[in-house]
Amino acid sequence: MAASGLGEFGRIRRYFAPLAGPGGLGLADDAAVLACPPGRELVATVDAMVCGVHYLPEDPPDLVARKLLRVNLSDLAAMGATPRFYLLTTALPAALGDDWVARFAAGLAQDQTNYGVSLLGGDSVATPGPAVLSLTALGEVAAGAAIRRSGARPGDRIWVSGTIGDAALGLEVLRGGHGELSAPDRAMLAARFQLPEPRVALGPRLAGLAHAMADISDGLLADLGHICEASGVAATVTAAALPLSPAAERIAAAEPGLRARAAAAGDDYELLFAAPPEATPALAALAGELGLRLSEIGAIHAGAGVRLCDAAGREIAVARPGYTHF
Secondary structure, three states: OOOOOOHHHHHHHHHHHHHEOHHHHHHOOOOOOOOOOOOEEEEEEEEEEEEOOOEOOOOOHHHHHHHHHHHHHHHHHHOOOEEEEEEEEEEEOOOOOHHHHHHHHHHHHHHHHHHOOEEEEEEEEEOOOOOEEEEEEEEEEEOOOOOOHHHOOOOOEEEEEOOOOHHHHHHHHHOOOOOOOOHHHHHHHHHHHHOOOOOOOHHHHOOOOOOEEEEOOOOHHHHHHHHHHHHOOEEEEEHHHOOOOHHHHHHHHHOOOHHHHHHOOOOOOOEEEEEOHHHHHHHHHHHHHHOOOEEEEEEEEOOOEEEEEOOOOOEOOOOOOOOOOO
16 A cells, blocks of 8 residues: 555654653654663663565564564563563655554554553654664663673573574465475464564563573574673583474474574574573472473583584584574
């Protein structure tokens, strides 16, 4: 649908002003006004999504919006922060008219309710394409309690939430692959690519348990490498311990190298963290309380770099540990 006569400010008034929280001032001013509660710190993150790179041109606009918000909430969860607000910038081609924007805003509204966040403001511009979307999320954490990448210590165990590799398989499904799977399996994998589940309930609960944490956006091995580099340590991951979904397990039965491929796949947005051995009982209890799978997959030790190994301790060669833009 071509752009209508609403224009930039008409779109803001109709579709985005209803999403504004009190600090957003109805999106009628140049900036938002926030108060940080005593004893709390603000945590800020920003991520961009480009059509054809992070989502497919035919993806529904509401799912695009929800993914954009959720990948940022995942970053907040990785710091142990509770999400509160966000700012949004859109650069849209004229071909994406008011109907697309309305459906995009409806997706934001749905996840604002799901995650208890509100819009503070942002910017909207036109572009000849492709569409570029950028969102800045703000959260809060108790002063000094943010979980950083730099705290991993030799002897720590490596843990991951949920399952890995599903999003990459979901992209393959959306591109016509894995016709051997059942329709429910294909739908589940596609949803994992289009609509990730940020672990916002888990992240803050890991304060005092996890020494270091990151979310899996580029790939488990790549993001673990970021933790190791920041902490000045090395890591070993056991391939057989990597948690796969039932659908991925079915693919792995015919593709023995799938676990190594899943370890380097991006877009999972699970939490990857290092915790001392004595935290294991508390983590098991937390997994049961949240109804969320937490898997121990390896260990931190002295040195540098990340190794993926088989059950006998032999290193598995991985051509690329994760996704890179450049």
